[in-house]
Amino acid sequence: MTLAAEIEHLQQKGLYVTANEHDACGVGFVAHIKGEKRHDIVTQALKILENIDHRGAVGADKLMGDGAGILIQxxxxxxxxxxxxxxxxxxxxxxxxxxxxxxxxxxxxxxxxxxxxxxxxxxxxxxxxxxx
Structure with missing residues (x-):
């Protein structure tokens, strides 16, 4: 697919691909719409992380950390x-x-x-x- 065709496809269909549904296992997203840096956003992200049951490797050993975390500015x-x-x-x-x-x-x-x-x-x- 050429770059122009790929751009046109993305503009028409967007980034979501149902075939990749399984790839987003255990993902949460919190942000300020205008990019404002606020502590409550970090607090909310930590709450999401706390409540996600399946974060990829969590099933291997429930007593060990799985390396999950949050990405911040x-x-x-x-x-x-x-x-x-x-x-x-x-x-x-x-x-x-x-x-x-x-x-x-x-x-x-x-x-x-x-x-x-x-x-x-x-x-x-x-x-x-x-x-x-």
Missing amino acids: IPDALYREEMAKQGVTLPPAGEYGVGMIFLPKEHASRLACEQEMERAIKAEGQVLLGWR
């Missing part, structure tokens, strides 16, 4: 303040990203993982601004 003011303590000046909001990485507690292993992450970031043509 980057709290720019928080990161700006924290990184300034390390002498790092962040680019304007929207021009940097944040990664959450679970690192080993053991010092040597942690350093090895950080070095590998830094190598991968550089290989992708990105710049590591710092660690928090």
